[in-house]
Amino acid sequence: MNDQASQRQLSHLEMLEAEAIHIIREVAATAEHPVMLYSVGKDSGVMLHLARKAFYPSPPPFPLLHVDTTWKFQAMYEFRDWIAKDMGMELIVHINQDGVDQKVGPFSHGSKTHIDIMKTQALKQALSHYGFDAAFGGARRDEERSRAKERVFSFRDRNHGWDPKNQRPELWNLYNGRVHKGESIRVFPLSNWTELDIWQYIHAEDIPMVPLYFAAERPVIERDGILMVVDDAARLPADLDQEPVMKTVRFRTLGCWPLTGAVESTATSLLDVIEETLKVKHSERQGRSIDRDPGASMEEKKRQGYF
Amino acid sequence: MDIESLLKQHADKDLLRFITCGSVDDGKSTLIGRLLLESKQVYEDQLAAVQRDSRKWGTQGDDADLALLVDGLQSEREQGITIDVAYRYFSTPKRKFIIADTPGHEQYTRNMATGASTADAAVILVDARSGLQTQTRRHSFIVSLLGIRHVIVAINKMDLIDHSQDRFDSIVADYRAFANKLGVGHVHCLPVVALDGDNVLERSDKLSWYQGRTLIELLESIPLGDEASSADFRFPVQYVNRHSESFRGFAGTVASGRIAVGEGVMAMPSGRQSRIERIVTFDGDQQSAMAGQAVTVTLADEIDLSRGDMLVRPEARPRIAEGLDARLVWMADTPLNPGRQYDLRFATSTVAATPQLIHHQIDVNSLEHHHVDELGLNDIGLVRWGLSKPTAFDAYGEHRQTGSFAVIDRISNLTVGAGMIVRPVTDELADKSSNVVWHEHRIAKIQRAGQKSQRPAVLWFTGLSGAGKSSVANALEQALFQRGYHSYLLDGDNVRHGLNRDLGFTDEDRVENIRRIGEVARLMADAGLVVLSAFISPFRADRELVRELMEPGEFVEIHVDASLATCESRDPKGLYAKARAGAIKHFTGIDSPYEAPDKPEIVLDTETLSIEESVDALIDYLKQRQILV
Numbered sequence: 001m002n003d004q005a006s007q008r009q010l011s012h013l014e015m016l017e018a019e020a021i022h023i024i025r026e027v028a029a030t031a032e033h034p035v036m037l038y039s040v041g042k043d044s045g046v047m048l049h050l051a052r053k054a055f056y057p058s059p060p061p062f063p064l065l066h067v068d069t070t071w072k073f074q075a076m077y078e079f080r081d082w083i084a085k086d087m088g089m090e091l092i093v094h095i096n097q098d099g100v101d102q103k104v105g106p107f108s109h110g111s112k113t114h115i116d117i118m119k120t121q122a123l124k125q126a127l128s129h130y131g132f133d134a135a136f137g138g139a140r141r142d143e144e145r146s147r148a149k150e151r152v153f154s155f156r157d158r159n160h161g162w163d164p165k166n167q168r169p170e171l172w173n174l175y176n177g178r179v180h181k182g183e184s185i186r187v188f189p190l191s192n193w194t195e196l197d198i199w200q201y202i203h204a205e206d207i208p209m210v211p212l213y214f215a216a217e218r219p220v221i222e223r224d225g226i227l228m229v230v231d232d233a234a235r236l237p238a239d240l241d242q243e244p245v246m247k248t249v250r251f252r253t254l255g256c257w258p259l260t261g262a263v264e265s266t267a268t269s270l271l272d273v274i275e276e277t278l279k280v281k282h283s284e285r286q287g288r289s290i291d292r293d294p295g296a297s298m299e300e301k302k303r304q305g306y307f
Numbered sequence: 308m309d310i311e312s313l314l315k316q317h318a319d320k321d322l323l324r325f326i327t328c329g330s331v332d333d334g335k336s337t338l339i340g341r342l343l344l345e346s347k348q349v350y351e352d353q354l355a356a357v358q359r360d361s362r363k364w365g366t367q368g369d370d371a372d373l374a375l376l377v378d379g380l381q382s383e384r385e386q387g388i389t390i391d392v393a394y395r396y397f398s399t400p401k402r403k404f405i406i407a408d409t410p411g412h413e414q415y416t417r418n419m420a421t422g423a424s425t426a427d428a429a430v431i432l433v434d435a436r437s438g439l440q441t442q443t444r445r446h447s448f449i450v451s452l453l454g455i456r457h458v459i460v461a462i463n464k465m466d467l468i469d470h471s472q473d474r475f476d477s478i479v480a481d482y483r484a485f486a487n488k489l490g491v492g493h494v495h496c497l498p499v500v501a502l503d504g505d506n507v508l509e510r511s512d513k514l515s516w517y518q519g520r521t522l523i524e525l526l527e528s529i530p531l532g533d534e535a536s537s538a539d540f541r542f543p544v545q546y547v548n549r550h551s552e553s554f555r556g557f558a559g560t561v562a563s564g565r566i567a568v569g570e571g572v573m574a575m576p577s578g579r580q581s582r583i584e585r586i587v588t589f590d591g592d593q594q595s596a597m598a599g600q601a602v603t604v605t606l607a608d609e610i611d612l613s614r615g616d617m618l619v620r621p622e623a624r625p626r627i628a629e630g631l632d633a634r635l636v637w638m639a640d641t642p643l644n645p646g647r648q649y650d651l652r653f654a655t656s657t658v659a660a661t662p663q664l665i666h667h668q669i670d671v672n673s674l675e676h677h678h679v680d681e682l683g684l685n686d687i688g689l690v691r692w693g694l695s696k697p698t699a700f701d702a703y704g705e706h707r708q709t710g711s712f713a714v715i716d717r718i719s720n721l722t723v724g725a726g727m728i729v730r731p732v733t734d735e736l737a738d739k740s741s742n743v744v745w746h747e748h749r750i751a752k753i754q755r756a757g758q759k760s761q762r763p764a765v766l767w768f769t770g771l772s773g774a775g776k777s778s779v780a781n782a783l784e785q786a787l788f789q790r791g792y793h794s795y796l797l798d799g800d801n802v803r804h805g806l807n808r809d810l811g812f813t814d815e816d817r818v819e820n821i822r823r824i825g826e827v828a829r830l831m832a833d834a835g836l837v838v839l840s841a842f843i844s845p846f847r848a849d850r851e852l853v854r855e856l857m858e859p860g861e862f863v864e865i866h867v868d869a870s871l872a873t874c875e876s877r878d879p880k881g882l883y884a885k886a887r888a889g890a891i892k893h894f895t896g897i898d899s900p901y902e903a904p905d906k907p908e909i910v911l912d913t914e915t916l917s918i919e920e921s922v923d924a925l926i927d928y929l930k931q932r933q934i935l936v
């Protein structure tokens with residue numbers, strides 16, 4: 001994006017980039033205690049990159065927060081720690097200790113309970129504990145139908161609840177992030193980006209990505225119609241006595257390894273991945289089992305405080 | 308195409324944001340579903356989900372109801388209507404698009420205003436069977452209020468009226484007449500069948516009489532961003548970046564115009580001056596920055612500057628005032644009350660402010676002005692605000708980003724209103740218009756006109772009988788009235804029968820006729836009005852006499868031009884026939900000369916221009932001359 005300004009039209013990526021930078025600066029200027037949620041995925045990667053651009057030559061004036069369900073891929077933990085160190089960012093990792101004590105996990109409790117306790121509740125705990133009044137998230141409106149109406153600045157009440165009827169109108173590029181004590185704002189700088197924009201930007205800006213996005217031979221078990229890559233065989237439940245088979249797969253989205261479906265693919269380079277994305281006929285969240293409940297289940301989750 | 312060239316093509320696309328509006332069931336969701344589907348933005352599993360949902364909620368039997376691709380939230384689906392702004396994305400090989408989808412429901416002016424605030428264009432859906440509806444008018448008004456310059460009117464469900472061109476033409480004529488009153492910039496109309504996709508991406512045989520562009524071609528051809536980039540430079544300071552002792556950068560997004568390293572800037576409202584030293588970005592320093600870019604600048608001098616201030620060029624400054632008049636869309640259940648304090652959020656500054664008076668409320672359906680004591684949810688009005696400190700801003704018509712504000716409730720923190728600035732209120736203007744009249748002072752003409760946000764002028768239409776003077780003058784006056792300007796039309800009807808009843812048609816009487824009309828026009832201009840006069844006024848010398856009566860620049864001579872042959876063939880009142888027959892004497896063009904103006908301010912050739920086009924040309928001129936503010 002190093003084009004000199006001449007008498008020309010900005011490209012859509014330049015406009016999206018400028019818009020995101022504007023939003024990120026707005027939060028830094030108006031929130032008392034902002035934080036950037038970092039989930040290690042590609043959207044987080046882009047968001048972090050934009051934050052660095054927004055405050056250059058200074059580092060972003062807020063920490064990263066990773067809500068760790070303890071079931072992420074090992075490669076994600078390694079990548080996360082490397083990124084934080086390399087970019088000189090403060091990293092806060094939060095785990096719901098309650099959940100750990102009760103041994104909550106996707107195999108024992110099912111995806112719904114696991115996500116609720118280890119992700120949704122954990123996130124609320126962290127935000128309340130540190131008193132963050134604004135939290136950046138990498139969600140995009142094109143991901144899911146109910147997100148299409150999400151504001152860039154999404155207001156959450158004291159219980160972190162989201163009421164679709166009670167969101168603030170967003171006019172021009174004026175964002176209202178004012179909250180009373182205990183309330184907070186979730187901010188989505190990538191609201192107007194599509195999946196293709198994200199990949200394109202990663203390519204143009206050479207943003208580092210977790211290797212999981214690229215195809216490699218991985219041990220796979222087919223479970224409930226999704227391809228599960230076994231990241232830690234020791235944590236497989238006893239009744240799952242299937243032997244993993246080696247398959248060349250990659251991930252389109254990242255989450256907890258037992259819940260995130262891989263896709264068979266030979267895309268080993270970024271260009272391969274983008275090519276595959278362009279051709280793909282299945283939407284991105286299909287790999288996540290959380291959306292499998294019929295209808296507007298994501299909306300339900302959001303009402304309860306899922307990001 | 309290989310992947311790299313494909314990426315290259317995608318990278319070069321620009322971005323158009325548009326809003327869609329229509330009444331419930333006009334087919335808006337179907338149209339958007341069609342755009343998404345045909346530009347391949349719908350994945351198979353999404354389509355499968357829609358097919359599943361169609362059986363439950365849809366209106367198309369077992370077929371997939373495209374509207375369901377678009378309709379979102381649970382609670383809304385239960386009511387069968389969309390009730391909020393939803394954003395959709397698609398792209399073509401040329402351009403990427405963001406759709407702000409806003410509801411057709413009666414009560415949601417606020418959502419439409421929200422969606423329109425960031426849009427470059429509007430697509431207004433009309434059901435071909437019902438033609439223009441009250442809501443079509445309302446949506447068009449809001450579109451014009453929010454300053455959208457390109458309107459595409461998609462006349463839908465053409466299949467249900469046998470693809471009738473006549474019907475289409477008559478709806479288009481109705482719409483153009485209305486849009487003219489509003490002053491919408493560019494109107495494009497096209498017939499579509501959203502259900503089948505006719506004229507959405509592809510043409511169809513059934514509508515072969517339509518030779519214009521398809522919806523997608525229209526959307527691809529709307530010019531982008533030229534206004535913001537050619538406007539004066541505005542840089543609202545968003546964030547001060549203190550990297551080190553020696554680095555103090557001012558981060559922000561260029562709201563309009565452009566600036567280059569070395570150029571002089573002035574800080575608003577302090578008035579301190581400096582020069583741009585560097586334009587810093589993560590990717591290296593830039594030589595210049597243009598509208599829309601998010602950059603960090605450093606200045607050559609240490610001047611006091613913080614968030615909320617604005618950098619501008621010293622020779623092209625915004626207004627600074629402690630009061631302003633603004634059009635306001637009210638968005639909260641609790642009404643706006645004059646006297647209560649709110650926070651106004653300008654580009655990056657927040658200023659406490661009090662509404663002092665509601666000039667009027669605008670009825671979005673009839674466009675009439677009403678006197679009211681408060682503005683309720685979805686009301687639109689012209690409101691005077693007193694600001695707690697001097698603030699820099701522009702008029703919305705010229706600067707979208709620095710001419711707008713959001714109203715925030717100080718207690719609930721909610722965004723309760725959207726403001727579009729019309730003019731600053733200076734002490735002088737405030738005094739004159741707030742019921743306190745200083746009797747010992749004469750109120751100046753300019754103050755009277757300023758109160759009406761216009762400059763006094765006499766628009767003198769001259770031309771042959773039948774050239775179209777009265778028709779154009781009448782249509783212009785309608786258009787001025789709808790926009791809230793104050794004007795008065797002098798013509799044969801209201802002058803000949805009263806003031807000049809004693810005058811006939813001899814050359815002397817004609818001279819006296821024009822002299823009296825000139826004097827009346829002068830008095831009316833003195834009262835701050837835009838005066839229109841529509842008389843043949845055949846003699847150059849008479850018209851020059853009137854010009855002399857007026858202050859420089861106030862007299863605008865408009866030659867309504869059509870050949871004698873044309874006028875005679877039009878002969879609306881049968882006067883030429885009578886003159887030819889000798890029943891009327893001294894008839895201009897027949898047995899009395901017409902002296903065409905040498906240097907009229909404007910010539911309207913009514914043989915080629917329609918009345919609407921003439922009115923457009925006049926409005927453009929008046930705006931450019933700043934007679935209309």
Ligand SMILES: Nc1nc2c(ncn2[C@@H]2O[C@H](COP(=O)(O)OP(=O)(O)O)[C@@H](O)[C@H]2O)c(=O)[nH]1
Pocket residue numbers: 329330331332333334335336337338366367374411463464465466467499500501502503
């Ligand atoms: N015959 C016909 N029906 C249409 C057309 N476009 C939409 N419809 C139908 O009109 C109804 C309302 O459409 P919908 O898109 O939900 O309207 P919205 O309320 O404006 O979003 C649905 O039953 C559509 O199938 C069209 O071009 N022709």
